[in-house]
Amino acid sequence: MSKIEAVFKELKEKDERALITFMTYGYPSLEASDKILKIKADRGVDVIEIGIPYSDPLADGPVIQRSSSKALENKVTLDVIFDAVINFRKSYKTPIVLMGYFNSIRAYGFEKFIKRAKDADVDGAIIPDLPLEERDALKGHFDKAKMDLVTMVAPTSLKRVEALSKNATGFIYCVSSLGVTGNEMSGSNALNETIDKIRSVTETPMALGFGIKQGDTIRQFRPKFDGFIIGSEVIRKIEADKTGDFSELKSYLDDVKKACVKSL
Amino acid sequence: MINKSRIGEFGGQYVPETLMHAILELEEAYERYVNDPDFIDEYMGLLKSYSGRPTSLYHAENLSKSLGVKKVYLKREDLNHTGAHKINNVVGQVLLAKRMGKTKIIAETGAGQHGVATATIAAKFGMEAIVFMGEEDVQRQALNVFKMKLLGAEVVPVVSGTRTLKDATNEAMRYWVSHVDTHFYVIGSVVGPHPYPKMVRDFQRIIGDETKNQILELDGKMPDALIACVGGGSNAMGMFYPFIETDVKMYGVEASGLGLETIHHAATISKGSKGVIHGMFTYMLQDDYGQIIPVHSISAGLDYPGIGPEHAYLHETKRAEYVCATDDEAVNALVMLSQTEGIIPALESAHAVAYLIENAEKFKDQVVVVNLSGRGDKDMHTIMDRLEGLDEQN
Numbered sequence: 001m002s003k004i005e006a007v008f009k010e011l012k013e014k015d016e017r018a019l020i021t022f023m024t025y026g027y028p029s030l031e032a033s034d035k036i037l038k039i040k041a042d043r044g045v046d047v048i049e050i051g052i053p054y055s056d057p058l059a060d061g062p063v064i065q066r067s068s069s070k071a072l073e074n075k076v077t078l079d080v081i082f083d084a085v086i087n088f089r090k091s092y093k094t095p096i097v098l099m100g101y102f103n104s105i106r107a108y109g110f111e112k113f114i115k116r117a118k119d120a121d122v123d124g125a126i127i128p129d130l131p132l133e134e135r136d137a138l139k140g141h142f143d144k145a146k147m148d149l150v151t152m153v154a155p156t157s158l159k160r161v162e163a164l165s166k167n168a169t170g171f172i173y174c175v176s177s178l179g180v181t182g183n184e185m186s187g188s189n190a191l192n193e194t195i196d197k198i199r200s201v202t203e204t205p206m207a208l209g210f211g212i213k214q215g216d217t218i219r220q221f222r223p224k225f226d227g228f229i230i231g232s233e234v235i236r237k238i239e240a241d242k243t244g245d246f247s248e249l250k251s252y253l254d255d256v257k258k259a260c261v262k263s264l
Numbered sequence: 265m266i267n268k269s270r271i272g273e274f275g276g277q278y279v280p281e282t283l284m285h286a287i288l289e290l291e292e293a294y295e296r297y298v299n300d301p302d303f304i305d306e307y308m309g310l311l312k313s314y315s316g317r318p319t320s321l322y323h324a325e326n327l328s329k330s331l332g333v334k335k336v337y338l339k340r341e342d343l344n345h346t347g348a349h350k351i352n353n354v355v356g357q358v359l360l361a362k363r364m365g366k367t368k369i370i371a372e373t374g375a376g377q378h379g380v381a382t383a384t385i386a387a388k389f390g391m392e393a394i395v396f397m398g399e400e401d402v403q404r405q406a407l408n409v410f411k412m413k414l415l416g417a418e419v420v421p422v423v424s425g426t427r428t429l430k431d432a433t434n435e436a437m438r439y440w441v442s443h444v445d446t447h448f449y450v451i452g453s454v455v456g457p458h459p460y461p462k463m464v465r466d467f468q469r470i471i472g473d474e475t476k477n478q479i480l481e482l483d484g485k486m487p488d489a490l491i492a493c494v495g496g497g498s499n500a501m502g503m504f505y506p507f508i509e510t511d512v513k514m515y516g517v518e519a520s521g522l523g524l525e526t527i528h529h530a531a532t533i534s535k536g537s538k539g540v541i542h543g544m545f546t547y548m549l550q551d552d553y554g555q556i557i558p559v560h561s562i563s564a565g566l567d568y569p570g571i572g573p574e575h576a577y578l579h580e581t582k583r584a585e586y587v588c589a590t591d592d593e594a595v596n597a598l599v600m601l602s603q604t605e606g607i608i609p610a611l612e613s614a615h616a617v618a619y620l621i622e623n624a625e626k627f628k629d630q631v632v633v634v635n636l637s638g639r640g641d642k643d644m645h646t647i648m649d650r651l652e653g654l655d656e657q658n
Contacts, residue, residue: 055555056425056541058434059280059441065424077553102278103540107554129278129543133269154282156444164281175282179442 002148003123004095004170007046008205008226017218017260018171018227019044020207021234021253022099024051024064025081026071028238032246034084036238039246041092043253046227046260047171049126050081052100059101059128061182063232063239078108078116085120097150097170099126102134110138114145124148124170132164139167153198154178155190165202171227172198176210182232185211195224215259222263230256269458270545272580274573277457279437279543286444291459293364298466303359310355311470314388315345317352319471321478321633326604331624335631337487339475341499341638342609346384348377348638349471349499354450356467358385361448368392368447372436374401374429374495375565375612376408377638378452383417393417394447396436398428401564407642426558429495429568433542453496454572457543461572468502475633476506488630489513492637493615494586495530495565497572499637504584505574513585516575517619519561520588530559532571533579533586541570547579562591562646563611565638589618595650597621598640610638611646 001009011018021040025033040048053071057064085096098117105113105127117125124147130138135149142149148170155178157164165172174195177186198206208221209229218228237249269277277287297303311317320340328336341349354371361369369391373379379395386393395412399421402409412419425431433455440449454461454468472490479487490507492500494516504514521529529535536547539554549557549569561567578584589597594611597618602608609617613636620627620634640647 055557056430056434058437058542061438062424072555101540101554103550103554103556105554106540107550107552128280129540131277131279131281131284133277133284152281154280154285156282156285159285178282178444180438183442 002146002170004047004097004148005205007095008171011046012226017222017225018046018205018207019257019260020047020049020227020229021045022049022051022229022231023234023238024053024067024071025084026053026074026076027067027235028070029074030076030080030084032244034087036246036249037084037088038092039250040253041094043250044257045094045253047095047097049097049099049229049231050085052078052081052098052104054101054104057101059180061180061232063182063235067235078104078113082116082120085122089121095123097124097126097148098122102127102130105138110141114141114147117147118145122147124150126150126152126173128152132160153194155194158190158194158197161194161197162201165198165204168202168204171205171207173229174206174208174225176208176212179210181210183211185217215255218256218259219263228260271574272577274544274546274576275458275461276545277543278540278545279457280441282441283444287457289364293360294459294463297360297363303363307356307359311352315351315355316343317470318474318478319343321475321482323482324605327601330604331621333620333624333627333632334629336620337479337631337633338607338636339471339503339633340636341471342607342613342636346377346381347641348381348610349468349502350378350381350452351384352470352502353452353464353467353498354378354381354385357448357450357463358389358391361391361450362389364448366446366448370436370440370443370447370449371395371452372429372432373397373452374432374567375563375610376401376405376412376642377565379412379417379419380408380415382450383412383415386417387415394420394439396420396422396432396439398426398432399423400427401429401432404646405564405642406645429564430556430570437542453498454501454574455496455542455544455570461544461574464498465501465505465574468498469505471499471502471635472504472506475503479633483631486510486512487633489515489627489632490635491515491517491616491620491632492635493517493566493612494571494575495568495612496570497575499635501572501574503635504578508583514578514583515619516584516586517615518586518588519563519566519615520590521560521562523590524588528560530561530567530569531588532569533575534588544570544573546573546576547571562594563615565610565612566615587619589615589622593618593622595647598647607636608640609636610640611643613637614640
C-alpha cells in the first residue's frame with residue numbers, strides 16, 4: 001500500500017474525506033510557495049499537489065495558466081521544485097504529488113526524475129496529457145520505485161473504465177466535467193455512471209476534481225468520493241492576497257477542511 | 265507489434281483523458297470511411313465541383329530560364345477555392361464529421377487559410393464553426409479574419425502565450441476538451457494526436473497523386489525533385505506521400521526567419537529536438553527544460569514550433585531533406601515569382617520558391633516540382649509594409 005493509499009485508509013476509518021489541494025510552485029514567488037506549502041500542511045491538507053509550471057498547459061484554464069507563466073518568469077524548474085520538497089520534508093510528512101505535463105518529465109529524463117523524486121520523498125505524479133495508451137514506459141518506472149502515477153478518469157471515460165482502473169494506485173482522479181481546470185463544474189450523469197463502474201472494479205480511492213470551489217460542493221458529493229481536489233480556487237485565493245499573509249487562503253482551507261472532516 | 269498510432273517512434277496520442285473517447289471514436293469513423301467508395305466519391309466530387317480540382321501542374325518556363333533550372337513545374341494549389349490547399353483536408357474532415365452526426369466544428373488557424381476553408385465548408389454544410397487565431401496573426405492576416413466572419417464563423421483571437429499558431433492550437437484544444445460531446449475538431453495540418461496526422465495526410469495526398477499523373481503525362485517520367493514549404497507540414501506531406509516509394513528527392517523548406525543563428529526562426533527540424541507538443545511525439549523547438557520556445561517567421565502559417573510526426577520520420581530515415589529559407593529570401597521569392605510568371609504566392613509558399621532560387625545551381629539539370637500551396641492576397645499589406653520600408657531606406 002502506498003503512503004497515499006494509507007492516508008486515505010486512515011481517513012476512511014474516521015469517515016473523513018481527503019483534502020487535496022494544488023499549487024503552482026513559484027507562484028507568486030519561490031518564498032511565497034514555500035510558505036504556502038507549510039500553510040497547507042498546517043491546515044490539514046492531506047495530499048499536496050505541486051504544479052510544475054509549463055509554457056503550454058493545454059489542460060488548464062486561465063487561472064492556472066497565469067500562475068504557470070509567473071512561475072516560469074521566476075525561473076522555476078524541476079530541480080527547484082525537488083529542492084523545495086526536500087526543504088519541506090525537514091518538518092512535514094504530508095504526501096506530495098507533482099502535477100505536470102509529459103514533456104517536462106521527458107526532458108528531465110525518467111530515471112533522473114524517479115531518483116530525485118525518491119530522494120525528496122515525493123509520493124507520485126499526475127500527468128494530464130499522458131493517457132492510458134501512452135503510460136506504459138513511465139508507469140513501469142513508477143511501479144518499480146513504488147510511486148503512484150495517478151490515473152485520471154473523465155465523464156467521457158465510461159467505455160474505458162476497466163482498463164483505466166485496473167492498475168490504478170494512490171487515488172483515481174475523477175475529472176468532474178468536460179473542461180479544463182477552473183471551469184464551472186457541471187453535474188454530469190455520465191460521471192455518476194463512470195464512478196459506479198469504477199467502484200465495481202477497484203478499491204482504489206477516488207477523488208473528485210475540476211471546478212470545486214465551495215465546502216457545499218464537497219458536502220454534496222461526500223457520499224460518492226473518498227477525497228476532493230481543489231486547484232484553481234486555491235490559486236484565486238493566493239492571487240487575491242496583497243499582504244503576503246495569505247489569510248484568505250488560510251480561512252478558505254479551514255472551511256473546505258471542515259467539509260472534508262464532517263458531513264454536517 | 266506495430267503501434268498504429270506511431271510512425272517509427274513518432275506520433276502517439278498525448279492528450280487529456282477527457283479527449284480519448286472522442287479520439288478513439290474519430291479513429292474508428294476514419295477507418296470505416298477512408299476506403300468507403302461512397303465517401304471517396306463524395307470527397308472527390310466536392311473537390312472537383314466546388315474547389316475546382318484537379319489543380320494545374322504548370323510549367324514555369326520564365327522562372328526556369330531565369331534560374332537556369334532545366335524545368336520548374338508549379339503545382340497550383342493556390343487555384344483551389346479559398347486560395348490554398350487547406351480546403352482538401354477540410355472537405356474530408358467535415359464529411360467525416362457529418363457522418364458522425366456532428367454539427368459544430370472547431371478549428372485553429374495561423375495564416376487564416378485553414379480558418380477560411382473551415383468557415384467556407386461550414387457555411388456550405390450549415391454547420392457552426394468557431395475558429396481560434398493568435399492575436400498577432402489576427403493583425404497580420406486581417407483579410408482572412410474578415411472573410412471568416414463574413415462566411416458566418418466565430419473568430420476568437422487568442423491572447424495567451426506568443427499569440428500565434430501554437431497558442432491558437434492550445435486554445436482550440438482547451439475548447440474541444442470543454443465541448444467534446446458536441447464538437448468536431450478540424451485540425452488544419454498533419455499534427456496533433458493520432459489519427460489526425462494520418463487523416464490529414466490522406467486528405468492532402470490528392471496533391472501528390474495528381475502531380476504524379478500530370479507529370480507522367482507532360483514529361484513521360486518522374487520529376488527529379490519536389491520542394492514544399494513546411495509549417496505543420498500538410499501541403500508538403502500531401503505532395504510527398506505518393507512519391508515516397510520512388511527515387512524522387514524531397515525538400516521540405518522551413519522558415520529560418522531572421523536567420524538560424526538568431527532566436528527568431530521556426531526551423532523545427534534544423535534547430536529542434538524530439539519531444540511532445542500538441543498531443544504528438546515529434547521534433548519541436550524547446551529549451552532544456554522541455555518548455556516550448558517562441559518562434560518567428562514573417563509567414564503566419566510557418567510560425568509553428570512543431571512539425572508533423574511523419575515529417576520527423578522522413579527526416580530520421582533521410583527520405584526527405586529539411587532545409588530553410590529566411591524572411592528576406594521569401595519576400596524576394598514572392599516578388600520574383602510575381603514579376604517572372606505573374607503569380608503572387610502566399611508568403612508560406614514563397615519559402616519553397618525561395619529555396620529553389622537560392623539553390624538554383626544545384627537544380628540546374630533537374631526537373632523540379634514546387635508546391636505552390638497558396639496565393640498571396642492575404643499577405644499584400646505585409647508585403648506593402650516591407651517594400652515601402654525598403655523604399656524609405658533608399
